[in-house]
Amino acid sequence: MSDQAQGLRRWAERQALQATGAEQTLVVVGPPSVVRQAQATLQRWRAAGHCWVGEPSRWHMLALTADGPRVAEWARQYPRWGLWLGAGPNDCRQAYLQVRRLALAGGPRRLLLLHGGLAARRAQVDNLCHATARFLGVELLVMAERQYDLSRLK
Numbered sequence: 664m665s666d667q668a669q670g671l672r673r674w675a676e677r678q679a680l681q682a683t684g685a686e687q688t689l690v691v692v693g694p695p696s697v698v699r700q701a702q703a704t705l706q707r708w709r710a711a712g713h714c715w716v717g718e719p720s721r722w723h724m725l726a727l728t729a730d731g732p733r734v735a736e737w738a739r740q741y742p743r744w745g746l747w748l749g750a751g752p753n754d755c756r757q758a759y760l761q762v763r764r765l766a767l768a769g770g771p772r773r774l775l776l777l778h779g780g781l782a783a784r785r786a787q788v789d790n791l792c793h794a795t796a797r798f799l800g801v802e803l804l805v806m807a808e809r810q811y812d813l814s815r816l817k
Contacts, residue, residue, distance in 0.1 A: 697747040698724040729761040735769030745775040766799045773802045
């Protein structure tokens with residue numbers, strides 16, 4: 664019965680998207696090169712069952728540097744923002760500095776943390792989220808990564 668209900672929900676989502684032709688805009692903090700990585704992250708999340716993503720190809724991605732002159736203007740215009748977090752050893756520090764620049768420039772108070780996977784760095788990410796909230800008043804939204812053990816289904 665749950666498979667049927669899940670199938671109906673997916674069908675309803677597709678119908679709603681087709682009827683409205685809705686395209687969501689996501690401002691991604693960073694150089695234009697992070698847009699492709701952000702798109703891949705949305706695709707991975709959708710495949711993992713995060714239905715809110717909808718059809719990843721319908722997201723319009725805009726790249727903006729944290730110290731760009733249009734941060735405050737875009738913060739008023741676009742409600743959805745994402746911050747790319749790379750896998751390098753200094754990337755959490757760099758992400759904090761980007762959020763700090765955004766906050767000083769009148770940027771958004773909530774960003775979706777986009778990444779290629781966080782399992783090995785969960786403590787660092789928790790520290791990053793805590794620091795941005797406490798010291799900058801900016802919330803980083805972290806999506807739970809769902810890991811499925813397909814061998815158990817046999």
